[in-house]
Amino acid sequence: xxxxxxxxxxxxxxxxxxxxxxxxxxxxxxxxxxxxxxxxxxxxxxxxxxxxxxxxxxxxxxxxxxxxxxxxxxxxxxxxxxxxxxxxxxxxxxxxxxxxxxxxxxxxxxxxxxxxxxxxxxxxxxxxxxxxxxxxxxxxxxxxxxxxxxxxxxxxxxxxxxxxxxxxxxxxxxxxxxxxxxxxxxxxxxxxxxxxxxxxxxxxxxxxxxxxxxxxxxxxxxxxxxxxxxxxxxxxxxxxxxxxxxxxxxxxxxxxxxxxxxxxxxxxxxxxxxxxxxxxxxxxxxxxxxxxxxxxxxxxxxxxxxxx
Amino acid sequence: xxxxxxxxxxxxxxxxxxxxxxxxxxxxxxxxxxxxxxxxxxxxxxxxxxxxxxxxxxxxxxxxxxxxxxxxxxxxxxxxxxxxxxxxxxxxxxxxxxxxxxxxxxxxxxxxxxxxxxxxxxxxxxxxxxxxxxxxxxxxxxxxxxxxxxxxxxxxxxxxxxxxxxxxxxxxxxxxxxxxxxxxxxxxxxxxxxxxxxxxxxxxxxxxxxxxxxxxxxxxxxxxxxxxxxxxxxxxxxxxxxxxxxxxxxxxxxxxxxxxxxxxxxxxxxxxxxxxxxxxxxxxxxxxxxxxxxxxxxxxxxxxxxxxxxxxxxxxxxxxxxxxxxxxxxxxxxxxxxxxxxxxxxxxxxxxxxxxxxxxxxxxxxxxxxxxxxxxxxxxxxxxxxxxxxxxxxxxxxxxxxxxxxxxxxxx
Numbered sequence: 001x002x003x004x005x006x007x008x009x010x011x012x013x014x015x016x017x018x019x020x021x022x023x024x025x026x027x028x029x030x031x032x033x034x035x036x037x038x039x040x041x042x043x044x045x046x047x048x049x050x051x052x053x054x055x056x057x058x059x060x061x062x063x064x065x066x067x068x069x070x071x072x073x074x075x076x077x078x079x080x081x082x083x084x085x086x087x088x089x090x091x092x093x094x095x096x097x098x099x100x101x102x103x104x105x106x107x108x109x110x111x112x113x114x115x116x117x118x119x120x121x122x123x124x125x126x127x128x129x130x131x132x133x134x135x136x137x138x139x140x141x142x143x144x145x146x147x148x149x150x151x152x153x154x155x156x157x158x159x160x161x162x163x164x165x166x167x168x169x170x171x172x173x174x175x176x177x178x179x180x181x182x183x184x185x186x187x188x189x190x191x192x193x194x195x196x197x198x199x200x201x202x203x204x205x206x207x208x209x210x211x212x213x214x215x216x217x218x219x220x221x222x223x224x225x226x227x228x229x230x231x232x233x234x235x236x237x238x239x240x241x242x243x244x245x246x247x248x249x250x251x252x253x254x255x256x257x258x259x260x261x262x263x264x265x266x267x268x269x270x271x272x273x274x275x276x277x278x279x280x281x282x283x284x285x286x287x288x289x290x291x292x293x294x295x296x297x298x299x300x301x302x303x304x305x306x307x308x
Numbered sequence: 309x310x311x312x313x314x315x316x317x318x319x320x321x322x323x324x325x326x327x328x329x330x331x332x333x334x335x336x337x338x339x340x341x342x343x344x345x346x347x348x349x350x351x352x353x354x355x356x357x358x359x360x361x362x363x364x365x366x367x368x369x370x371x372x373x374x375x376x377x378x379x380x381x382x383x384x385x386x387x388x389x390x391x392x393x394x395x396x397x398x399x400x401x402x403x404x405x406x407x408x409x410x411x412x413x414x415x416x417x418x419x420x421x422x423x424x425x426x427x428x429x430x431x432x433x434x435x436x437x438x439x440x441x442x443x444x445x446x447x448x449x450x451x452x453x454x455x456x457x458x459x460x461x462x463x464x465x466x467x468x469x470x471x472x473x474x475x476x477x478x479x480x481x482x483x484x485x486x487x488x489x490x491x492x493x494x495x496x497x498x499x500x501x502x503x504x505x506x507x508x509x510x511x512x513x514x515x516x517x518x519x520x521x522x523x524x525x526x527x528x529x530x531x532x533x534x535x536x537x538x539x540x541x542x543x544x545x546x547x548x549x550x551x552x553x554x555x556x557x558x559x560x561x562x563x564x565x566x567x568x569x570x571x572x573x574x575x576x577x578x579x580x581x582x583x584x585x586x587x588x589x590x591x592x593x594x595x596x597x598x599x600x601x602x603x604x605x606x607x608x609x610x611x612x613x614x615x616x617x618x619x620x621x622x623x624x625x626x627x628x629x630x631x632x633x634x635x636x637x638x639x640x641x642x643x644x645x646x647x648x649x650x651x652x653x654x655x656x657x658x659x660x661x662x663x664x665x666x667x668x669x670x671x672x673x674x675x676x677x678x679x680x681x682x683x684x685x686x687x688x689x690x691x692x693x694x695x696x697x698x699x700x701x702x703x704x705x706x707x708x709x710x711x712x713x714x715x716x717x718x719x720x
Contacts, residue, residue: 047508049375059518061525069508071378071405072517073371074397080368083361084333084375084383085508091330091359091381097502098380102509122371125364 002253002262004205013204014040020065024057028233030240031055031138031223033197035109038136038219041207044068046105047085051078051119053111054145055138069104076118078108079126082133107134111223112153113143116178127187127216134210134217140225141177148228148279152178155248156299157292158279160228165282171292172282176299181220185254189216193253193262196222198240202251202262209253222249230278242273247300250307261307270297311487316479319447319486320386320412320472321346323454325356326494327410330381330501332360333372337391338424339476340414344386358384370395370402370411374469377407378516379508382458382501384409388476389416389430396434402469403438403533405517408461409469410454411439415578416476417665425666426476428578428630432606432638438533440470440540441606443577445563447484450474452557455489459498459547465539475579477666482579489555497554537608544605561610563602564617566592570599571622572681573654574674575643577603580629580663587674598678603639611646618647623656623685625677628693629663636693637661656684659692670698 007013018039025032031054039046046068050056052075059070073081086106092098110119115137123135142160143149149162150173159165159172184192190213193206203221210217224240226233243249244265251263271293274280283289314322320343324332332351334344344360351360363369366387377383387395392413402409413434417427431441442457444450450472457470474480508514520526544561552558565585567573576584581602591598601617603610618624624647628637635641640659647653658681663669673696684691 044513045510047513056519059515061518061520064515064518066515067513069513070515070518071375071508072519073375074367074401077368077371077398080333080363080371081375083363083368084331084372084377085379087333087359087361087372088331088376088379088381088383089508091376092379095330095357098507098509102511104508104510121364122368125368128364129361 002260004201006208007201007204010201013037013200016040018042018044018067023065024060025054026227026233028226028236029054029223030197030225030236031140031221033236034138034195034203034221034223035136037197037200037203038207038221041204041211042105042107042134045103046107047071049073049078049081049085049106049108051075051108051110051114052145053114054140055109055111056145075114077122078110078114078119079122079131079133079135082106082108083126083129083131086131086133105134107136109136109138111144112137112139112141113151115139116152116180120183124187127184127189130215132214134219136219136221137180138221138223140223140228142228144225144228153180157283157296159282160279170282171289181252181254184218185257185259187216188257189218190214190256191253192218194220194222194249194251196240196244196249196251198237199244199251199263206253206262228279230281231276235276239273239276242268242276246270246273247304248273250303264308267300267304270300311485313483314447314486315342315481315483316447316450316474317342317414317481318346319451320454320474321350322486322488323451324384325350326489326491327382327384327455327458327498328495329356329358329384331376331383332358333363333369333376333383333385334360335363335366335369335387335391337366337388339416339480340386340388340391340412342480343412343414366391366395367398370398373409373411374398374402374405374407377402377409378405378506380503380506386412386414388414389418392430392434393418399434399437399439401517404529406467406536407469408467410457410461411469411471412454413471413473414476414480415473423665424476426478427664427666431471431473432630434471435607435638438468438537440468440537440608441473442470443473443604443606444479445579445581445602447479447482447486448557449559450479451486451488452551452555452559455494455498456544456547456551456559460540460543462501462503463543466536466543468533468536468540473578479579493554497550540608541610559604560613561605562613562617563604565600565602567599567601567617569597571597572678572685573599573601573618573621573624574677574681575601575603575624575626575639577606577639578629580627580669583669584627584674587671587678590671591674591678596678596682609642609646614643614646615650618654619650620652621654623658623681624654625658625660625681627660627662627677631661631664640693654685655688656681656690658684658690658694660694660696662696667701669696673698
């Protein structure tokens with residue numbers, strides 16, 4: 001049974017904020033909430049290495065949301081940027097040109113478009129080289145910053161701007177969500193975790209645990225997205241919670257490849273989650289697409305059968 | 309000082325070694341690979357106090373290179389051809405970050421068709437990326453240009469990355485005598501890289517490469533890149549003077565060969581210019597008053613030096629070892645633009661395209677170039693772009709086409 005050791009009560013979460021308010025991101029951004037909570041453990045002695053995506057707007061001249069450093073790279077190579085910074089810091093500290101206490105944590109910030117698609121080779125390379133870095137993917141299950149187009153993180157039956165529903169594809173997206181957690185795990189980094197901001201103690205505990213490991217520390221953060229998933233921004237907490245409670249977004253970690261589920265939901269029917277979001281409305285109106293909904297439920301059930 | 313025989317690639321590796329670089333992200337590609345192999349070996353043996361990292365692509369390699377440079381490390385890397393293009397978007401980022409690293413490009417023609425041998429479409433594709441470009445003719449110049457490149461790049465008036473280009477095969481794999489400068493003298497020439505304005509440290513955070521909203525800040529920062537590149541004209545002169553004082557060899561923005569009384573001038577770059585110089589000697593022996601202008605620094609564009617060299621000539625031929633389909637020679641366009649406002653400009657400009665993908669430049673072709681250029685000078689009408697292709701090449705190609713066609717019959 002997985003036990004939290006550092007974060008047992010909500011009062012233990014530091015009150016200090018490291019992602020400053022007033023960003024250009026959408027109201028109700030679930031990804032930003034995940035980052036805000038993560039930063040409470042990561043602190044200010046950091047350099048965020050960003051890939052093109054929604055979070056690129058967190059540093060828009062002349063403002064930045066951070067007291068730490070930031071480098072925007074490209075959509076396909078943020079982990080390589082992390083490699084260059086980490087290596088340079090190691091070399092400069094080794095040669096005495098940077099004092100050891102000036103060292104910073106190197107953290108990649110990428111969306112699912114970058115993470116699942118274009119930067120996969122770069123991420124694979126960084127893990128293969130055992131780069132000592134954090135990777136935070138904020139996963140809103142589509143190319144969000146360009147207006148919600150299909151990505152390999154888009155789940156079956158979600159409607160996006162480039163996978164619309166129609167006579168040929170009444171359920172919209174026909175692909176299943178790519179299992180990036182298992183792709184990462186095949187590389188055997190010391191630490192991988194999924195997190196959801198509505199489970200803040202689980203999230204903080206995982207960032208605290210990750211700090212003990214040298215090497216790639218990989219995080220997949222649910223980023224409930226009112227703008228793209230089509231629900232009221234005020235409903236982000238409920239949507240994010242139901243993603244976990246229906247079993248669609250498993251909370252888990254893998255330490256040196258060994259997977260532990262950190263929260264076992266009682267698993268509400270998936271409809272409870274789907275019905276809240278406009279991207280799934282076509283499954284319920286004008287007629288209920290029973291087959292598609294059953295398929296989603298079966299996939300969840302199959303996952304948890306093998307998981308527990 | 310004794311010289312030793314070495315390839316252009318090894319000379320490039322020696323340039324990086326003498327510059328005492330801190331970091332080398334690498335990815336293999338022919339004909340560059342020998343450079344990073346040599347550096348990997350030296351790092352492993354501790355002969356070079358740098359970290360060598362094998363990356364997963366040139367795109368990642370260039371990202372790591374730029375990121376390490378803006379963290380405060382002196383960075384060297386190398387690529388060729390498809391690799392340069394694979395990294396292309398990162399080139400613009402690196403110049404925008406004002407990361408003064410040095411990238412060696414070993415020129416190789418671009419696919420398709422896929423090939424290994426040299427022309428300059430790869431490096432000239434990067435001409436607008438904000439990198440400075442130095443194109444070397446000899447193995448010695450490769451080594452020396454890398455040292456000059458760091459000195460110029462890291463000057464606070466410049467702070468831009470530099471590409472040092474050498475031709476694949478003709479220079480990369482050709483051994484020439486090279487004098488390896490004394491490391492202590494190099495240290496006097498090239499002070500340690502200690503940028504005060506770069507780095508990601510706990511007490512001194514930076515936000516770099518950030519988004520801008522609208523054209524006002526965007527144009528400002530891109531203008532800065534342009535102005536810094538322009539500054540490199542003066543900085544290059546200072547770097548050349550200092551280099552000459554310490555090492556005895558002199559490299560200017562452009563190099564004139566037998567120009568003094570030349571009526572007609574042939575403009576070339578890189579190792580091909582050696583072939584051009586031999587052709588000039590041959591033509592001179594036949595009584596023609598011709599000379600050669602080798603463009604060494606391509607970015608910043610040495611407009612004034614080119615104007616001075618071409619002022620009052622009868623005719624000028626630009627022999628481009630590149631092809632912009634639907635346009636012609638890339639350097640021809642730039643030469644033409646910069647002599648337009650020269651009142652004593654040449655009477656005619658001629659454009660020739662040759663040496664594509666390692667294509668041979670024969671004595672006969674140079675003869676034809678000089679003849680056509682002289683004729684253009686007389687009539688005052690320029691010519692081109694002329695695609696050089698000899699009768700011998702035509703015969704060879706016809707044979708290849710017959711083999712390729714074989715006995716296939718098209719029945720649809």
